[in-house]
Amino acid sequence: MEKLYNFISIVIIFLISLSEHAICFIDNIPDTSKVFYLGGIEIFADKSDQLSPFHQTILQISNSNDRQNIDVSHSLRMLAGLNISKVGVRNESMVYMRGYDLRQVPIFIDGIPVYVPYDGYVDLSRFITLDISRISVSKGFSSVLFGPNAMGGAINLISRKPSLKLDYDISGGVVINSGYNYSVNVGSNQSLYYFMGSVSKIDQQSFRLSKSFTATTTEDGGERDNSYREDTKYNFKLGFTPNETDEYSFSYMNQQGEKGNPVYTGINPNSPVRYWRWPKWDKISKYFISQTMLGNKETNDNIIIKLRLFNDKFKNMLRAFDDASYSTQNNKSSFNSYFDDDSWGIMLEGKTRYFSRHNTTLAFNYKHDIHRENNLGEPVRLVRDAIVSVGIEDVYKMLENFSLVGGLSYNVRKSLQAQDYNSKTGVISDFPKDNTNAWNIQLGGIYDISSMQKILFSVARKTRFATMKDRYSYKLGIAIPNPYLIPENAINYDISFYGKFNEKDFYKVSAFFNDIKDVITLVNNVQGSLSQVQNMGKARYYGVEVELNAHPISAINIETNYTFLKRKNISDPTLKFINTPEHKLILNMQINPFSILEIAGEMESNSEQYSTSDGIYKAGAFTLFNLKSAIKVSRNIQIYMGIDNIFDRNYSIVEGYPEAGRTVYMYLRLYN
Numbered sequence: 212m213e214k215l216y217n218f219i220s221i222v223i224i225f226l227i228s229l230s231e232h233a234i235c236f237i238d239n240i241p242d243t244s245k246v247f248y249l250g251g252i253e254i255f256a257d258k259s260d261q262l263s264p265f266h267q268t269i270l271q272i273s274n275s276n277d278r279q280n281i282d283v284s285h286s287l288r289m290l291a292g293l294n295i296s297k298v299g300v301r302n303e304s305m306v307y308m309r310g311y312d313l314r315q316v317p318i319f320i321d322g323i324p325v326y327v328p329y330d331g332y333v334d335l336s337r338f339i340t341l342d343i344s345r346i347s348v349s350k351g352f353s354s355v356l357f358g359p360n361a362m363g364g365a366i367n368l369i370s371r372k373p374s375l376k377l378d379y380d381i382s383g384g385v386v387i388n389s390g391y392n393y394s395v396n397v398g399s400n401q402s403l404y405y406f407m408g409s410v411s412k413i414d415q416q417s418f419r420l421s422k423s424f425t426a427t428t429t430e431d432g433g434e435r436d437n438s439y440r441e442d443t444k445y446n447f448k449l450g451f452t453p454n455e456t457d458e459y460s461f462s463y464m465n466q467q468g469e470k471g472n473p474v475y476t477g478i479n480p481n482s483p484v485r486y487w488r489w490p491k492w493d494k495i496s497k498y499f500i501s502q503t504m505l506g507n508k509e510t511n512d513n514i515i516i517k518l519r520l521f522n523d524k525f526k527n528m529l530r531a532f533d534d535a536s537y538s539t540q541n542n543k544s545s546f547n548s549y550f551d552d553d554s555w556g557i558m559l560e561g562k563t564r565y566f567s568r569h570n571t572t573l574a575f576n577y578k579h580d581i582h583r584e585n586n587l588g589e590p591v592r593l594v595r596d597a598i599v600s601v602g603i604e605d606v607y608k609m610l611e612n613f614s615l616v617g618g619l620s621y622n623v624r625k626s627l628q629a630q631d632y633n634s635k636t637g638v639i640s641d642f643p644k645d646n647t648n649a650w651n652i653q654l655g656g657i658y659d660i661s662s663m664q665k666i667l668f669s670v671a672r673k674t675r676f677a678t679m680k681d682r683y684s685y686k687l688g689i690a691i692p693n694p695y696l697i698p699e700n701a702i703n704y705d706i707s708f709y710g711k712f713n714e715k716d717f718y719k720v721s722a723f724f725n726d727i728k729d730v731i732t733l734v735n736n737v738q739g740s741l742s743q744v745q746n747m748g749k750a751r752y753y754g755v756e757v758e759l760n761a762h763p764i765s766a767i768n769i770e771t772n773y774t775f776l777k778r779k780n781i782s783d784p785t786l787k788f789i790n791t792p793e794h795k796l797i798l799n800m801q802i803n804p805f806s807i808l809e810i811a812g813e814m815e816s817n818s819e820q821y822s823t824s825d826g827i828y829k830a831g832a833f834t835l836f837n838l839k840s841a842i843k844v845s846r847n848i849q850i851y852m853g854i855d856n857i858f859d860r861n862y863s864i865v866e867g868y869p870e871a872g873r874t875v876y877m878y879l880r881l882y883n
Contacts, residue, residue, distance in 0.1 A: 245344050245371045245372055245373065245374050245378070245380075246344040246345055246369060246371075246372065247321060247344060247369055247370045247371060247372035247448075247460075248369075248372075249321070249372075249450075249458050249460055249500050249502060250320070250321025250322055250367070250369045250370055250500065251321075251322070251347060251367065251369055252319070252322045252347070252354050252356050252357055252365075252367055253267060253347065253354070254267075254354050254604065254606065254616055267347055267348060267349050267350075268290055268291075268347075268348040268350070269345055269346075269347055269348075270286060270287075270290065270345060270346040270347075270348065271344075271345050272286070272340050272343050272344055272345055272346065279839050279841075279851050279853055279876075280340060281339065281340060281341070281392055281413060282304075282335065282336045282337070282338060282339055282340060282413070283335045283336075283338040283339075283340060283343075283346065283368065284304035284306065284335035284336045286340055286346060287306050287335070287346070287348070287366070288306075288815070289797050289799070289813075289815070290348060290772070290797075291721075291756040291757070291758050291772035291773070291774050291797070292308060292309050292350055292721075292723075292754075292756045292774050292776075293306055293307065293308050293348070294306070294307050294774075294776075294790075294791060294792060294795055294817070295335075295864065296790035296791070296864055296865065297790075297864050297865045297868055298332075298865075299473075299475060299865045299867065299868040300472075300475070300483065300485055300487075301334075301472070301487075302334075302470060302471070302472040302473065302487075302489075303332065303334040303335075303336070304334055304335045304336035305332065305334075305335065305790075306335060306366070307790060307791050308348070308350060308363055308364050308366075309350055309351065309363060309364075309723055309725065309752055309754065309776065310363070310725065310752030310754075310776055310778045310788070310791060311362065311363025311364065311725075311752070312332075313326065313331065313332050313333060313335075314330070314331035314332065314360070314675060314678060315360070315361075315362040315363040315675050315699070315701075316361070316362075316363045316364045316365060316366060317331070317357070317360050317361055317365055317366070318333050318335070318338075318366050318368070319357065319365060319366065319367040319368065320367075320368045320369075320370065320464070320496065321367070321368075321369060321370055321462065321498065321500060322356075322357075322367060322500070322519055322558065323496065323498045323519060323521045323523065323558075324358070324521075324523070324554065324556075324578065325494070325496060325523055327525055327552055328525075328552045328553075328554050328580035328581070328582055328596070328678075328679065329550065329552055329582045329584075329594075329678065329679045329680050330678050330679070330680040331360070331678040331680075334492070336440075337442055337466065337468055337492060337494075338368060339392075339394070339411050339413060339442060339444055341382065341392070341394035341396075341409075341411045342370060342371055342394065342396055342409045342411055342444070342446055343368050343369065343370060343371065344369055344370060344371045344372070345369045346366065346367070346368055346369070347366070347367040347369060348364070348365075348366055349361075349364045349365045349366075349367075350363075350364045350705070350723070351363065351364055351669065351671055351673075351703035351704075351705050351723060351725070352364075352616075352653055352655050352669040352671045352703065352705060353365040353671075353673075354604060354618065355574060355600075355602035355603070355604050355618040355619070355620040355651065355653075356558075356560055356572065356574045356602070356604065358558065358574075358576035358578065358598075358600045358620075358622075359576070359578075359598055359600050359620075359622040359624070359649070359674070359675075359676060360674075360675045360676060361673060362673040362674055362675040362699060362700075362701050363673070363701070363703070363725070370446070370448065370462065371396060371407065371409075371448075372398075372400075372405065372407065372448070372450070373398030373399055373400040373405050373406070373407045374400050375399070375400060375883060376399055376400065376401065377399060377883070378396075378397070378398045378399060378400060378407070378883065379395075379396065379397045379398075379881070379882065379883060380394070380396040380880070380881075380882040380883075381394070381395050381396070381397075381880070381881045381882070382394050382878055382879065382880040382881070382882075383878055383879060384851070384876060384877050384878015384879060385876065385877065385878070386415070386874060386875070386876040387874075387875040387876065387877075388419060389415055389416060389417065389418055389419065389874065390413070390414045390415035390416050391414055392411070392412060392413045392414070392878070393411065393412055394409065394410070394411035394412075395409060395410050395411070396408075396409040397409070398448070402452070403451070403452060403453065404449075404450060404451050404452065405448075405449075405450045405452070406447075406448065406449045406450070407446070407447070407448045408446065408447050408448075409444075409445070409446040409447075410443070410444070410445050410446075411443070411444045412441075412442065412443045412444070413440065413441065413442045414440075414441050415438070415439060415440045415441070416434075416439055417434040417435055417436075417438045417439055418434075418435050418438050418871040418874070419433065419434055419435070419871060419872055419873075419874070420432055420433065420434075420435050420861070420869055420871070420872050421856075421859045421860060421861035421862075421869070421871075421872030421873070422859055422872065423859065423860075423861035423872075424861045424869055424872070427476045429474045429475065429476045429484055429535070430473075430474070430476040430869075435473050435869070435871075436473060436474065436535065437471035437472060437473050437474065437486075437488070437535075437537070438471055438473045439470065439471045440468070440469070440470040440471070441468060441469050441470070442466060442467070442468040442492075443466070443467050443468070444464065444465070444466040444467075445463075445464070445465045445466075446462070446463070446464050446465075447462070447463045448460060448461070448462045448463075449461050449462075455508070456502070456503075456504035456508050456515070457501075457502060457503050457504060458500075458501065458502045459499075459500075459501040459502075460499070460500050460501070461497075461498075461499050462496070462497070462498050462499075462500075463495075463496070463497050464494070464495065464496040464497075465493075465494075465495050466493065466494045466495075467492075467493050468489075468491075468492035468493065468494075469488075469489060469490050469491060469492060470488075470489045470492060471487075471488050471489075472485065472486075472487035472488060472489065473868065474486060474535070475867040475868065476867055476868070476869065477828070477863075477866045477867020477868070478828070478866075478867070479822075479823065479827075479828045479866065479867060482828075482867055485531065485544075486531065486532040486533065486534055486535060486537060487529060487530070487531050487532075488529075488530050488532070488537060489527065489528065489529055489530075490528055490530060491526060491527060491528035492527055493524075493525070493526045493527075494523070494524065494525050494526075495523075495524045496521070496522070496523045496524075497521065497522045497523075498519060498520060498521035498522070498523075499518070499519070499520045499521075500517070500518070500519050501516075501517070501518045502515060502516070502517045502518075503515070503516045503517075503518075504516075511563075511564035511565055512565060513563065513564075513565075514561055514562070514563045514565075515560075515561070515562040515563070516559075516560070516561055517559070517560040517561075517562070518557070518558070518559055518560075519557065519558035519559075520556075520557055521554075521555065521556055521557075521558075522553075522554070522555040523553075523554045523555070524551075524552070524553050524554075525550070525551075525552040525553075526549075526550065526551050526552075527549070527550040527551075527552075528547065528548070528549055528550075529546075529547070529548040529550075530546075530547050530548075531544060531545045531546050531547075531548075532545055533545050546586050546587065547586060547587035548584070548585075548586050548587075549583075549584065549585055549586070549587075550582070550583070550584050551582075551583040551584070551591075552580070552581065552582050552583070553580075553581040553583075554578060554579065554580050554581070555578075555579050556576065556577050556578035556579060557575075557576070557577050558574070558575075558576045558577075559574065559575045559576075560572055560573070560574050561573045561574075568607060568608045568609070569605055569606070569607050569608075570605065570606040571603070571604070571605045571606075572603070572604045572605070573602075573603055574600070574601065574602045574603070574604070574620070575599075575600070575601050576598075576599070576600040576601075576602075577597070577598070577599050577600075578597070578598045579595070579596075579597050579598075580595065580596045580597075580598070580679070581593070581594070581595050582594040582595075582679050589632065589634070590632070590637075590639060592630040592631070592632050592639065593628055593630050594628065594629045594630065594679045594683060595626075595627040595628040595629075596624060596625065596626060596627060596679065597624070597625045597627055598622065598623070598624045598625075598676070599622070599623045599625075600620055600621070600622045600623075601620065601621055602618060602619060602620030602621070602651075603618070603619050603620075604616075604617070604618040604619075605617050605618075612658060612659040612660075613656065613657070613658050613659070614656065614657045615654065615655070615656050616654070616655040616656065616657070616669075617653065617654050617655075618651070618652070618653045618654075618671075619650075619651070619652050619653075620650070620651045620652075621648065621649075621650055621651075622648060622649045622650075622651065622674065622676070623646070623647075623648045624646065624647050624648070624676045625646045626644040626645050626646060626694070627644075628641070628644075629641065629642035629644065629679075629682070629683055629694065630642070631683070631692075642682075642683055642692065642694050643694050643695075644694070645682075645694045645695050647676065647696075647697055647698060649674035649676065649698040649700070650672070650674070651671075651672060651673050651674055652671075652672050653669065653670065653671035653672065653673070654669065654670055654671075655667065655668060655669030655670070655671075655705075656668050656669070663710060663711045663712075664708070664709065664710045664711070665708075665709050665710075666706070666707070666708055666709075667705070667706070667707040667708075667709065668705065668706045668707070669703070669704070669705045669706075670702065670703070670704055671702070671703045671705075672700065672701070672702050672703075673700070673701055673703060674698040674699060674700045674701075675698055675699045675700075676698050677696035677697075677698070677699075677731055677744075681693075681696055681731050681744050682694045682696055682744075684744075686733075686742070689740075689741065689742055690733065690741060690742045690743055690744065691737060691738055691741050691742070691743045692743075693743050693744050693745060696731060696744065696745070696746055697729055697746050698729065699727065699728070699729050699730055699731055699746070700727070700728055700729055701725055701726060701727040701728070702725070702726045703723065703724075703725045704723065704724040704725070704726075705721060705722070705723045705724075706721070706722055707719060707720065707721040707722075708720045708721075712761065715760070715762055716760055716761045716762055717758075717759075717760050718757075718758065718759045718760070719756075719757075719758040719759075720755070720756070720757050720758075721755065721756040721757075722753075722754075722755050723752075723753060723754060723755075723756075724751070724752075724753040725751065725752040725753065726751055727748070727749065727750045727751065727752070728748075728749050729746040729748070730746070730747070730748025730749060730750055730782070731744055731745070731746060731748070732744070732745060732746075732747045732748035732782070734747055747782060748780070748782045749780075749781035749782045750778065750779060750780055750781055750782070750788070751778075751779045751781060752776065752777070752778045752779075753776075753777055754774065754775045754776040754777055755773075755774070755775045756772065756773070756774050756775075757772060757773045758771070758772040759771050759772070766802060766803045766804060767800065767801070767802055767803075768800070768801040768803075769798075769799070769800050769801075770797075770798075770799040770800075770801075771796075771797060771798045771799065772796075772797050773794075773795070773796050773797075774794070774795040774796075775793065775794060776791055776792070776793060776795075777793060778791060785825075785826075786824045786825070787821040787823075787824050787825070787826040788821065788824075789820070789821045789822055789823065789824060790820060790821070790822070790864075790865065791820055792817040792818040792819065792820045792832075793818050793820075794816075794817070794818040795815075795816070795817050795818070796814070796815070796816040797813075797814070797815055797816075798813070798814040799811060799812070799813050799814075800812050806843070807842060807843040807844075808840070808841070808842055808843070809840065809841040809842075810838075810839070810840045811838070811839040811840070812836070812837070812838055812839075813835075813836065813837040813838075813839070814834065814835070814836050814837075815834070815835045815837075816832075816833070816834040816835075817832060817833055817834075818832045819831050819832045820864075822865050822866035822867070823866075828866045828867075829866060830862075830863045830864055830865055830866045831862070831863070833860060833862035833863075834860070835855075835856050835860055835862070836856070836857045836858060837853065837854065837855045837856065837857065838853060838854045838857055839851070839852075839853040840852050840853065847881055847882060847883055848879065848880070848881055849879070849880045849882070850877065850878075850879050850880075851876075851877065851878050851879075851880065852876070852877040853875075853876055853877075854873065854874070854875050854876075855871070855873070855874040855876075856870075856871065856872055856873050856874060857873065858873075859872045859873040860872070
């Protein structure tokens, strides 16, 4: 650890030295947004309404308060309607949006789908925010341009773009007694073209449990056993902007990661204790995005063509050991498992304002998914799917103060190949192929009561195709595959009232109701003791979100939100939905006593939540307090310091998987 502190000290001295010279040749008008707008997918009610897309929440990572959330999961947990959960047996951070999980709320980067094809999930803690400019969150009603499976909404991570001739953002710091992180973003915008390269890393040896944690047979307290993680990410972006309307960009991202998997340490005797490690969690994304205007840009007689071409690769290795020594693999439960997933596709949009009062977009999406898997010593099995989506979206300005937003899409999933493997005979055979389709239709409206108040409403009929895992997994020998699953479908209702006190302060109240049918559910004892995934479920999710942003005085900013969420299992009320609290309250108070100093206090309060569907085991209610500060040393240098979980609360998001106790961090940032 001493070597690490010495390294950080040298870096800080170097950055300060660099900043003294940087002021001499850097443009004095910095662009702090640095948003890669080409990567956005938004529905705007009006051409001038570029900061308030319909039914979307925009989280600006450039804000000093949000920059201290190192990964995406920590950023999203502060938003209304979203709560972070953990898949404890896989040590993955997940998000629930108004009750929907990540299979129904896909993750995108610059509009490119990056969720894992096999199961539809992705570990949000693996996505570092240090090279992201903003996060766009669509709830319930999301653009048909996202393509299939956005049944509950969509989350789009929008990358950075250089805005100056010399554009840089460099940071590095430590989490005390835990690890370190750094990020280097350097690029240039030369008007006709731009380029940016970046490297970022998180290295965590472990995290420290609360001193209130009581030791168990699988965890002795102190440093959480097997809680290490390491993520290194390399980015490169190259763009060409020949005129005011056209842009052509190529991006390359390479992320290499590994992590441990802390074992279960709770009171449920039926919960498995697994000694797992993931020495490989690697992801490579390559994509080209272009925007070309055909016609006269001064009039509405034009068409904007937007093209996305992408290839996303994911490689993953899991090693299961016999015990906490992580040295032997002699038991039947021990193995080495390999996943190799590959997606490629095309997303094409055509947008026009040719028709009076209409902003119309046609979309075509094609996605080809390939999944390969095997255990050590076994042959590789292959599953391939092709998904096609065509859609139309229109914003119709009926009146000066009233607009309608409509969308319609037709999606088809075709099973191209699905191999089965018999471990007893060593024979590979084919599962039956099955194709399915789904319609999505939605309608929303915006009514401007005045320049300071508006009402938004929407009804959206959305669907989700069954994943490869839903259809073909034996679930470690306890289930029968079911290739014939049909899509889940839901009708999402939303009404929101939005008001502004002034240009800075606002409030928003939303009520939502989601009626879900054909839910893909594991049904027990279908064939003897074996289970099967079937379209047997019906559910309803409903609730209220309240948001407030206020400046009681100029030096104080208060942001707060409250979420009430109720999830009902209509098919079987005795089975509980897990990992979502009924009540969640967020309070953030930022104080700027001086122009160079910002102090922020955060409170997060969650009610208890079920961790098992029988309702017996729960993660208890908890309230956390965090403290953050940002000190502007000079125009180009800022120091961030903070304490998460100030009072060292012993708490869990999922029963049996305790979270970190008091955590102290600091890092330095040099930027322009």
